Amino acid sequence: MERLIQCIADNVVSPLGLDSLSNYESVKAGKSGLKRYESMGNVQTPFTLSRMDRQVIDEACCRLGIPEGQYTFFEKMLLASTIQAVGKAGIDASDKRVLFIVSTTKGNVSLLGDPAGFPSDRVLLGKAASQITDWFGNPNSPLVVCNACISGVCAQIEAMRALQSGKYDYAVVTGADEQSPFIISGFLSFKAISDDFCRPFDKDRRGLNLGECAATVVLKAADSVSDDCWELVTGAIRNDANHISGPSRTGEGSYLALMETLRCCRPEDLAFVNVHGTATAYNDEMESIAIYRAGLIDVPVTGLKGYYGHTMGAAGIMESILSMYAVMDHTVLATRGFARQGTTYPVRVSPELRETDGRQFIKLLSGFGGCNAALLYRLNGKW
Amino acid sequence: MGQLDYVILESDRAVVSGRVLEHESSGNAMLAELYRAHIADWPKFFKMDTLSKVGFVASELLLKELGEKRCESEEYTQNRAVVLFGTTASLCADKNYQETIQDRDNYYPSPALFVYTLPNIVTGEIAIRNHYRGETSFYVVEGADAAQMAFHLSCAFADDSTQSILAGWVDSTANDDFKSFFTLVRREDVGGLEAKLKTIMNNLNI
Numbered sequence: 001m002e003r004l005i006q007c008i009a010d011n012v013v014s015p016l017g018l019d020s021l022s023n024y025e026s027v028k029a030g031k032s033g034l035k036r037y038e039s040m041g042n043v044q045t046p047f048t049l050s051r052m053d054r055q056v057i058d059e060a061c062c063r064l065g066i067p068e069g070q071y072t073f074f075e076k077m078l079l080a081s082t083i084q085a086v087g088k089a090g091i092d093a094s095d096k097r098v099l100f101i102v103s104t105t106k107g108n109v110s111l112l113g114d115p116a117g118f119p120s121d122r123v124l125l126g127k128a129a130s131q132i133t134d135w136f137g138n139p140n141s142p143l144v145v146c147n148a149c150i151s152g153v154c155a156q157i158e159a160m161r162a163l164q165s166g167k168y169d170y171a172v173v174t175g176a177d178e179q180s181p182f183i184i185s186g187f188l189s190f191k192a193i194s195d196d197f198c199r200p201f202d203k204d205r206r207g208l209n210l211g212e213c214a215a216t217v218v219l220k221a222a223d224s225v226s227d228d229c230w231e232l233v234t235g236a237i238r239n240d241a242n243h244i245s246g247p248s249r250t251g252e253g254s255y256l257a258l259m260e261t262l263r264c265c266r267p268e269d270l271a272f273v274n275v276h277g278t279a280t281a282y283n284d285e286m287e288s289i290a291i292y293r294a295g296l297i298d299v300p301v302t303g304l305k306g307y308y309g310h311t312m313g314a315a316g317i318m319e320s321i322l323s324m325y326a327v328m329d330h331t332v333l334a335t336r337g338f339a340r341q342g343t344t345y346p347v348r349v350s351p352e353l354r355e356t357d358g359r360q361f362i363k364l365l366s367g368f369g370g371c372n373a374a375l376l377y378r379l380n381g382k383w
Numbered sequence: 384m385g386q387l388d389y390v391i392l393e394s395d396r397a398v399v400s401g402r403v404l405e406h407e408s409s410g411n412a413m414l415a416e417l418y419r420a421h422i423a424d425w426p427k428f429f430k431m432d433t434l435s436k437v438g439f440v441a442s443e444l445l446l447k448e449l450g451e452k453r454c455e456s457e458e459y460t461q462n463r464a465v466v467l468f469g470t471t472a473s474l475c476a477d478k479n480y481q482e483t484i485q486d487r488d489n490y491y492p493s494p495a496l497f498v499y500t501l502p503n504i505v506t507g508e509i510a511i512r513n514h515y516r517g518e519t520s521f522y523v524v525e526g527a528d529a530a531q532m533a534f535h536l537s538c539a540f541a542d543d544s545t546q547s548i549l550a551g552w553v554d555s556t557a558n559d560d561f562k563s564f565f566t567l568v569r570r571e572d573v574g575g576l577e578a579k580l581k582t583i584m585n586n587l588n589i
Contacts, residue, residue: 010500032586042431042484042485042490044485044487044490047429048407085577092417105501106477109477109481109500112477112478112481113481113485123428123474123477124470124471124474124523124525125472125524126524126525129523129525130525131441131489141524141525141526141528142525143522143523143524143531143535144522144523144524145520145521145522145523146472146501146502146503146521146522146523147503147519147520148501148503148504154520154552155577158535158538159521160541161476161538161539161541162535162538162543165534165537165538165541167534181484182477182480182481182484183501185484185497186492186494186497186500187491187497188492189492189494190494190497190498224500228570236542237517237518237519237520237542238433238514238516238517238518238519239506239507239510239515239517239518240459240510240513240515240516241510241513241514241515242462242511243510243511244498244507244511245498247495250481252516253516256461256516260544274538279553294449298509321462353536367501367503368498368501368503368504369503369504369506369507369508370503370507370510370511370519371506371507
């Protein structure tokens with residue numbers, strides 16, 4: 001019998017809060033972490049960013065018993081999130097049947113510009129991830145998923161498969177990225193960043209905002225569905241095979257990934273599709289095409305970039321967690337920044353909160369390298 | 384399992400299923416030499432970073448060895464995944480890009496360099512070349528471990544669409560310093576996969 005994969009604990013560390021519930025309540029209240037910055041280091045062009053207050057992270061680390069000076073900012077974000085999620089799950093993370101999967105795009109890359117006294121191999125993603133497994137005394141070599149902006153969804157899909165195989169009983173899936181001049185200058189060079197608040201799916205959208213966040217889910221393999229549990233039902237990764245830095249004009253990979261997840265649910269059973277919604281001209285247009293082609297044009301659509309910016313390695317995990325809290329609250333979260341329909345196909349996106357009775361949602365992401373990923377979560381039981 | 388088909392590329396060595404490929408140059412120049420001698424019809428090659436060049440040339444040599452013809456049929460394009468592993472990921476491209484932003488007086492970030500600071504771009508380059516619309520993934524690990532790679536490759540077959548995986552290892556720490564192997568894993572080959580990877584890795588010092 002196939003094992004069922006449950007999400008048993010979660011955490012989000014962001015400028016909007018240090019746990020999932022406070023993040024959800026902030027977003028529901030319409031708060032955003034985005035602020036305009038005039039410069040950062042050698043980056044002398046204005047941009048809007050959701051930046052984590054370093055002092056807040058240091059204080060959180062202090063409370064959690066993480067020693068000063070031993071970990072980079074990126075690692076501190078991951079530790080602050082995983083320690084809280086693992087504590088909530090009540091599992092022994094030092095057990096060999098617990099697998100750690102880390103989702104990040106650039107990890108400790110800022111050490112290339114400023115080593116800050118850390119050994120040079122710390123810039124290797126495997127080395128950074130092992131700081132987390134070593135903290136918990138976990139004997140398995142961590143897997144780092146590095147699939148650009150879709151990493152957080154891919155990491156959950158890979159955890160689901162690893163648990164279904166029977167080799168592991170729990171997976172701690174965590175993701176984060178630090179927004180250093182390295183990433184900001186790169187997105188600026190692509191002319192993809194807006195200096196104003198991003199406007200997902202809006203007619204006047206002018207680009208994305210970046211953001212900092214760490215998010216963690218603890219997944220468990222179970223032989224049967226217990227009451228009131230979140231089940232990670234399925235997921236798929238597909239490539240556009242079109243362009244390394246531009247989305248497909250037909251939304252090919254996102255469409256194929258959506259169709260794969262729709263083998264396990266009907267469109268009318270979905271509370272919403274939580275989209276990537278970066279607010280670049282091309283991404284949102286592409287997603288509207290994929291959603292239309294997949295027969296989901298009547299399903300509510302919601303995006304969270306107006307609250308958090310694009311949090312890269314954390315995005316797939318944090319946006320899945322916020323979606324779970326929204327479903328439990330019978331709510332489709334408002335898409336902050338959206339005002340007027342601005343895509344060829346009129347997806348059901350709204351600047352207001354909406355009600356829903358749906359108990360399932362799809363999380364959709366796309367990224368550089370032509371990659372796209374979708375996964376399906378379902379709330380089981382009486383809730 | 385019949386003959387073991389694989390490709391190994393190192394800075395000064397190219398091997399296809401046990402046969403050494405002749406070449407005069409080494410490093411990046413060797414990649415260009417192999418491209419001209421065995422591929423030659425994909426000028427985008429010259430725009431790629433080293434990691435992508437290595438993955439591209441290795442995948443092309445392997446597909447040629449397997450005698451596969453590129454085509455647009457759904458069976459061919461949607462059933463093939465590309466799953467790669469490495470320890471240093473995009474470090475070479477990261478260092479090259481960092482140089483362009485390190486000094487305020489000499490600040491010239493370029494999108495063409497920045498895009499290659501994502502290691503999964505090499506999987507995208509291979510997908511574009513072959514019209515693969517299946518899964519593409521790049522996993523970073525602490526070291527080359529055949530058991531760990533075999534496990535995660537076997538996990539990829541949990542996706543019912545995936546019938547075969549263009550799988551491999553690719554690392555590049557500098558423009559002329561790289562190590563890679565590529566092989567094709569079919570759904571029915573999963574049983575002996577760890578042993579197969581070990582055999583290939585014994586020929587490559589990783």
